Amino acid sequence: MPDMNFSEDYEYAKLLDADDEMGIFRGQYVIADSQELYMDGNSLGRMPRRSLECLQRIVEKEWGHQLIRSWGQGWYDAPQRVGEKIAGLIGAAPGQVIVCDSTSVNLYKLVMAALALRPDRMKIVSDTMNFPSDLYILQGCITSAGACHKLHLVPSLDGVTLDLAELFGAIDEDTALVTLSHVAYKSGFLYDAASITAWAEQKGALVLWDLSHSVGAVPIELDRWGAHMAVGCTYKYLNGGPGAPAFLYVNKGLQTKTLSPVWGWFGERAPFYFEPIYQPAEGVQRFMSGTPPILSLLVMEQGVDLALEAGIERVRKKSLGLTNYFISLFDIRLHPLGFTLGTPRDPAIRGSHVSLRHPSGYQVTRALIEEMRVIPDFREPDNIRFGLSAMYTTYSEVWDTVERIYQVINEERFLNYPATRLSIT
Numbered sequence: 001m002p003d004m005n006f007s008e009d010y011e012y013a014k015l016l017d018a019d020d021e022m023g024i025f026r027g028q029y030v031i032a033d034s035q036e037l038y039m040d041g042n043s044l045g046r047m048p049r050r051s052l053e054c055l056q057r058i059v060e061k062e063w064g065h066q067l068i069r070s071w072g073q074g075w076y077d078a079p080q081r082v083g084e085k086i087a088g089l090i091g092a093a094p095g096q097v098i099v100c101d102s103t104s105v106n107l108y109k110l111v112m113a114a115l116a117l118r119p120d121r122m123k124i125v126s127d128t129m130n131f132p133s134d135l136y137i138l139q140g141c142i143t144s145a146g147a148c149h150k151l152h153l154v155p156s157l158d159g160v161t162l163d164l165a166e167l168f169g170a171i172d173e174d175t176a177l178v179t180l181s182h183v184a185y186k187s188g189f190l191y192d193a194a195s196i197t198a199w200a201e202q203k204g205a206l207v208l209w210d211l212s213h214s215v216g217a218v219p220i221e222l223d224r225w226g227a228h229m230a231v232g233c234t235y236k237y238l239n240g241g242p243g244a245p246a247f248l249y250v251n252k253g254l255q256t257k258t259l260s261p262v263w264g265w266f267g268e269r270a271p272f273y274f275e276p277i278y279q280p281a282e283g284v285q286r287f288m289s290g291t292p293p294i295l296s297l298l299v300m301e302q303g304v305d306l307a308l309e310a311g312i313e314r315v316r317k318k319s320l321g322l323t324n325y326f327i328s329l330f331d332i333r334l335h336p337l338g339f340t341l342g343t344p345r346d347p348a349i350r351g352s353h354v355s356l357r358h359p360s361g362y363q364v365t366r367a368l369i370e371e372m373r374v375i376p377d378f379r380e381p382d383n384i385r386f387g388l389s390a391m392y393t394t395y396s397e398v399w400d401t402v403e404r405i406y407q408v409i410n411e412e413r414f415l416n417y418p419a420t421r422l423s424i425t
C-alpha cells in the first residue's frame, strides 16, 4: 500500500510490486504483450490461463466425445453450482444465486417481478449515474407493465457522487422499487448499499442492486444488507470472457412469492417431464429461462475460482492500493496539465477504477491506444476510465500509465486525432 514513504519515482512502484501479496496471481492470466498497459479490466477482464485449457477440454471431451450425455455429467447443474460460487463473493447464503442470461435480461426479469410484488406503488427510483442499459430496461419495463409507473432519476450534481439525502428524499410510500449500480460505471462512486437498502425497506420499497462494477472488486454483503434482489456481470472483474453469462440473486424470503416474466423450461419445476402447463421451480432457478450457454459458463467459472482463491479482502486491499497510488501520481503529474479527478478521492466511496476528466479526453484516449500502448476507455463527455484489477494490474503499470498520459499532453500527441468518435471506444 502507498504510505508515508510515498515517492513519485519509478523505484517506489517497484518496491510496492515486490511487497504485493497479490502479485502471485498475475501469472495466472494471459499477458500477451508485457509492454502494453491494459487498463480496461473493468470492461473486459483479462483471460485466465486456465480458461483456455478448460475450453479445450469442454469442446473436445464433453462436447466432442460425450455429446448429449454431458448434460447429466455437470452441465445441467452448472448454473446453480457456479451461482453458489458467486454467492461466496456477494455475501449470499446458499440457494439464492443462479447464473443465466445477460445482466440486462436479468434486470428485466427482476424488475418485472419486483413491480408485481408492489402492485399499488407506481414509482421506480434510480439515478442519472446508472448505466444506460439499466435505464433503458426500466423504461421498457414501464411499458411492459402497462405504462402506469413513473421513473424518478435522482440527479448527480457533480457527475461523480450522489447525495444520499436527495436519494432518501425520493424514496417514499409510493416507491415500488429502488434500483442502482453498486459502483457507478463512469465515476467509480461506491454507494452505501447497507444504508440505502435499510432506508428503502423502511419505506416498504424493494431494492435491486446491479453489482456489475463491484463483484470481484469490493466486498458485497447482500444478505446482511437485507437486499431483495441483485444482478451482475461476470466479464469484468471476474474475468469470465466476452458475453459470459450473468448472475442474479433473489432473497430466499421472496422466492416463492415472485415469478419471472419469462416462463422458460429451465425455470420450470421438472423440465424433462415436458408437461404442457408451466409450474415454476421451487427456488431461484425459476428465474432461468432457456438453455444456458454452457461453453462460456464453464469458462467463466475459471475466473470466479481465481477470485475466490484470492479472497475479497485481499482483493479490496490491493485495489485500494492501486487506485490510491494512481490518484497520488495524478495529483503530481497530471493535474497541472489540465486533468481533473472524475472519481471520489475518499477510498471508502471508491470502486476499482479511476476516471480522469480532460476537455480533449477523447483525443487523449485515442493517442494512448494508437501510439502509447495504453488501453483505457472513454465515456462521454470527457472521462477517460482506467480499470485497475487487483488480480493482475501492477504498481509499475500504474506508474508507466501516468507517464505515458503525461507524454501525450506534453508532446501534444493528442492533437493527431480528431474529436469525432469511433463507434466503439
Ligand SMILES: Cc1ncc(COP(=O)(O)O)c(C=O)c1O
Pocket (backbone or CB within 6 Å): 102, 103, 104, 105, 131, 133, 134, 181, 185, 210, 212, 213, 233, 246
Ligand atoms: C453497470 C452495468 N450494468 C449492466 C450492463 C450490461 O450488461 P450486459 O451487456 O451483459 O447485459 C453493463 C455493461 O457494461 C454495466 O456496466
